[in-house]
Amino acid sequence: MNEEIKKLVSETELLIEKNAVFRFWEQLEKVEKILPGIEQKNFGVIEQGVVVRGKLFLGKGSIIKAGSRIEGNVFIGENCVIGPNAYLRKEVVIGNNCHVGTSEIKSSIILSNSNVPHFSYAGDSVIGRNCNLGAGTKIANLRHDNANVKVMLNGKKTDSGRRKLGALLFDDIKTGVNSSINCGAILEKGSRLKPNEFRK
Numbered sequence: 001m002n003e004e005i006k007k008l009v010s011e012t013e014l015l016i017e018k019n020a021v022f023r024f025w026e027q028l029e030k031v032e033k034i035l036p037g038i039e040q041k042n043f044g045v046i047e048q049g050v051v052v053r054g055k056l057f058l059g060k061g062s063i064i065k066a067g068s069r070i071e072g073n074v075f076i077g078e079n080c081v082i083g084p085n086a087y088l089r090k091e092v093v094i095g096n097n098c099h100v101g102t103s104e105i106k107s108s109i110i111l112s113n114s115n116v117p118h119f120s121y122a123g124d125s126v127i128g129r130n131c132n133l134g135a136g137t138k139i140a141n142l143r144h145d146n147a148n149v150k151v152m153l154n155g156k157k158t159d160s161g162r163r164k165l166g167a168l169l170f171d172d173i174k175t176g177v178n179s180s181i182n183c184g185a186i187l188e189k190g191s192r193l194k195p196n197e198f199r200k
Contacts, residue, residue: 125166
């Protein structure tokens with residue numbers, strides 16, 4: 001089952017490489033189906049004071065620091081630093097060489113060499129490679145009216161069929177301090193968000 005997750009990560013990377021908008025929520029739905037069946041393995045270090053409530057795969061050279069909490073099924077690749085005081089919940093997949101600090105990640109895919117280090121939130125999102133979310137960056141995943149989130153796909157708004165859906169971030173994206181990203185937003189490869197910028 002862990003091979004299925006690795007295959008899904010590779011598939012998502014290929015979609016990201018094309019730099020063309022795709023139905024990214026379908027990758028999240030695949031994660032939701034696969035992760036409950038992962039094999040629990042720890043090839044890294046879990047410090048004292050970490051709470052795990054669910055299945056966890058932790059790759060070689062990775063560390064989960066004290067004060068962090070995992071609720072749900074989580075796959076973490078190699079050479080990652082999680083925490084201290086990180087909160088991962090529902091189904092989360094994190095690639096290799098990533099850093100998630102004092103931030104909350106919910107039902108998301110974070111590809112290799114990306115960082116969500118300081119006081120950020122990412123829900124129901126796909127984050128590409130070599131991305132860095134500046135301190136306080138928030139990715140919304142719920143409309144005020146609780147309607148399904150719509151995504152601009154091939155020039156028209158497409159109903160994702162999901163009440164909770166965040167954003168798609170392609171590779172090499174950097175956000176400024178306290179940037180905000182709306183639910184259903186698409187950030188093109190190499191995007192740069194200024195401090196306090198709101199991206200629809």
